Amino acid sequence: MTAVDFTHDPNRRSWVTSAGSGDFPLQNLPFGVVAGADGEPRGVVRIGDTALHLSGLAASGLLTGEAQAAAEAAAGGTLNTLFALGSGPRTALRRALHALLIEGAPHQEAVAALLTPLRDVDVLLPARIGDYTDFYVGIHHARSVGALFRPDDPLLPNYKWVPIGYHGRASSVRVSSAPVIRPHGQLKAPDAPAPVLAPTRRLDFELELGVWIGPENRLGTPVRIDHAESHIAGFCLLNDWSARDVQAWEYQPLGPFLAKNFGTTVSPWVLTPEALAPFRIPFDRPEGDPAPLPYLDSPRHRASGGLDIELQVRISTARMRADGQQPHPITRSSSRHMYWTFAQLVTHHTSNGCNLQPGDLLGSGTLSGPDAGSEGSLLELSRGGTDPITLPSGETRTFLEDGDEITLSARAHRPGAATIGFGECVAVIDPAITYP
Amino acid sequence: MTAVDFTHDPNRRSWVTSAGSGDFPLQNLPFGVVAGADGEPRGVVRIGDTALHLSGLAASGLLTGEAQAAAEAAAGGTLNTLFALGSGPRTALRRALHALLIEGAPHQEAVAALLTPLRDVDVLLPARIGDYTDFYVGIHHARSVGALFRPDDPLLPNYKWVPIGYHGRASSVRVSSAPVIRPHGQLKAPDAPAPVLAPTRRLDFELELGVWIGPENRLGTPVRIDHAESHIAGFCLLNDWSARDVQAWEYQPLGPFLAKNFGTTVSPWVLTPEALAPFRIPFDRPEGDPAPLPYLDSPRHRASGGLDIELQVRISTARMRADGQQPHPITRSSSRHMYWTFAQLVTHHTSNGCNLQPGDLLGSGTLSGPDAGSEGSLLELSRGGTDPITLPSGETRTFLEDGDEITLSARAHRPGAATIGFGECVAVIDPAITYP
Structure with a gap:
């Protein structure tokens, strides 16, 4: 079982305004795949009403180690590769995202540039389903x-x-x-x-x-x-x-x-x-x-x-x-x-x-x-x-x-x-x- | 229904000796995928006890039109792309292969160079199965x-x-x-x-x-x-x-x-x-x-x-x-x-x-x-x-x-x-x- 840790602390808030209410606060951070105007599917994390592009994050230099590996794995058009990595890299990425998205986090401008409002993208099936x-x-x-x-x-x-x-x-x-x-x-x-x-x-x-x-x-x-x-x-x-x-x-x-x-x-x-x-x-x-x-x-x-x-x-x-x-x-x-x-x-x-x-x-x-x-x-x-x-x-x-x-x-x-x-x-x- | 044509003529024989008896004469020509010593999966056609590499054939200049398109589609590690093309290109390739493999065909030396004995390869699953x-x-x-x-x-x-x-x-x-x-x-x-x-x-x-x-x-x-x-x-x-x-x-x-x-x-x-x-x-x-x-x-x-x-x-x-x-x-x-x-x-x-x-x-x-x-x-x-x-x-x-x-x-x-x-x-x- 996964442990409850600081990423679940209900008192923490994100600087992403739309994460203040609704299904997708800082404590959630689910993965998905969206396509923007160019039609290219990209792995994202949802925070509030926005999608954080993981390819951009992987290229930003803001991540290291397992978190970087997870973001790279999720950068493509499906999440299968991320899924295959298992809980270690996924948890590392969760913690890194928490640190970047929490109120008062550093690098807010760089991260904000990677956010796209969900109203501007098509939300796609997150994985290629084998069975x-x-x-x-x-x-x-x-x-x-x-x-x-x-x-x-x-x-x-x-x-x-x-x-x-x-x-x-x-x-x-x-x-x-x-x-x-x-x-x-x-x-x-x-x-x-x-x-x-x-x-x-x-x-x-x-x-x-x-x-x-x-x-x-x-x-x-x-x-x-x-x-x-x-x-x-x-x-x-x-x-x-x-x-x-x-x-x-x-x-x-x-x-x-x-x-x-x-x-x-x-x-x-x-x-x-x-x-x-x-x-x-x-x-x-x-x-x-x-x-x-x-x-x-x-x-x-x-x-x-x-x-x-x-x-x-x-x-x-x-x-x-x-x-x-x-x-x-x-x-x-x-x-x-x-x-x-x-x-x-x-x-x-x-x-x-x-x-x-x-x-x-x-x-x-x-x-x-x-x-x-x-x-x-x-x-x-x-x-x-x-x-x-x-x-x-x-x-x-x-x-x-x-x-x-x-x-x-x-x-x-x-x-x-x-x-x-x-x-x-x-x-x-x-x-x-x-x-x- | 597919018509019976010259490719089914039982009197025709292949210059590939092992096609003279058994399941795989000139009239059969089934597709498959094999991997040789390099481990790389490749689409092939079976004739007798040998596999004809379709990537090599596609590169040989011996095919044209739909037959060439079919050979190119089958050159990779699965036959899914060939399957997607349907009967037109597949039939064109069958006829072209028939012409190349029949007794007295031209270019025998070039085609023979693309044949690998099946005992020298691993035979793989022919397609990536969706459902x-x-x-x-x-x-x-x-x-x-x-x-x-x-x-x-x-x-x-x-x-x-x-x-x-x-x-x-x-x-x-x-x-x-x-x-x-x-x-x-x-x-x-x-x-x-x-x-x-x-x-x-x-x-x-x-x-x-x-x-x-x-x-x-x-x-x-x-x-x-x-x-x-x-x-x-x-x-x-x-x-x-x-x-x-x-x-x-x-x-x-x-x-x-x-x-x-x-x-x-x-x-x-x-x-x-x-x-x-x-x-x-x-x-x-x-x-x-x-x-x-x-x-x-x-x-x-x-x-x-x-x-x-x-x-x-x-x-x-x-x-x-x-x-x-x-x-x-x-x-x-x-x-x-x-x-x-x-x-x-x-x-x-x-x-x-x-x-x-x-x-x-x-x-x-x-x-x-x-x-x-x-x-x-x-x-x-x-x-x-x-x-x-x-x-x-x-x-x-x-x-x-x-x-x-x-x-x-x-x-x-x-x-x-x-x-x-x-x-x-x-x-x-x-x-x-x-x-x-």
């Missing part, structure tokens, strides 16, 4: 969705033993703000003799956290639970768009495929494990649940394997936007509802020797809470499409309509720590194409 | 495996409508001859109260064909059935290693994961659609089966959507090799057993707008035949592990033992055409590591 794996660690989601698909058998016997996961599609992962086109798929009504190909009528979001993988493990080499976090480069929000009608018809016996792989949206800012250090919590299990198998368990992991991050989903319909209404919160949840931690996911994923590589993406699975208002998907919010939710505009929704915009957000806060956030993971639903 | 998708088009496999996992419901209701597929792991795809380490996984006996982490006891092979994707389709843009083949760059053999005990415990509800992603082996030579043109057959369906939905159907596809390739699996145990025995054939099957064609797989995969990219890999699924001796996995050959097969050495097998070596091979032949082959897709099982 994308999606898990299923939201036990409340698993139970309530299971009840819809398999009323007699909502939570399968393996759930409390196996961190269930499946491979998703890397090529269709897009960064926040890229629209999602309503996909076609085979739909079959229970009483219909045959399926039809048509635009999905049950398009849904899924509220997830993602992690970006850092240093690789070689094929054939499992990662032990106490080393698992050293393979995590950072965190993001992830929306695992899902076509529920397609999923219901196609998913047996090999799992979801076209119901999911038309698009996945991630937030652009890579929050580091270092930034999230103050928000670690013990990992535990409800009374009566089995302990994880030994390979997924350790004293250190039990002490601090969990994460406490508040999650929110808001919806905005086309009519709401036309009427000037704000996006409406429909879900508030938490990373506390993860039945398995990301460390356990890394260890389980590699337990058969499977190799994870820098820039690989893991999704948590839908992070629903146990209570009404904490459901991480419309499938749950609308009880399988039977019970529409009503929006302040008077509109109702069971599933997403064209023009609906879904915004995921996440924030970590606790007494004695500076609040930090993930920014937004947002996308609007575009109408289906004419096909075939 | 790997595995399908399930072997209906005999689906039915007999379904009967083992779900005796009451062997072939699910969606099978004859949906080309069932799932995303596999790209990072662990290895080229033929790399050993496969027996993976650990959660194993749970039906009557055990809890699973244990242990080396799989039911390690299996799966006999598959693979295709390499050529030109991409943009996200949101389905590929019509009559354009689907233009997105295929070539074909290979694929062994989808599977841990059946892990699979049985983990696969519900999201499909196979750690049971498969510890390793997939592909053959190194990329057979082009052009080389396989003489072996196209009509696509049809058994009497009484539903016609494919319109998006998966066309007159052209019905006329020539199928492929006729003979497939074989051989096993060699450590004892057999020590005793000097040849690998023993345990399965003979055919691509005729594909319930869906690769064109249908491309069209289905993209029907929701999912984007395929150059170098993506699609597996067919296990290509078992209907008869004894045509089973594409040990799970089927041993009737779920209940009925061991006996080898000429007197050894028996239900599943793979350490030291067992599995060799997949494939050959296409018919009267009036030169026989061509895929070479071998081979790997030996190494013992499990000590873990945890």
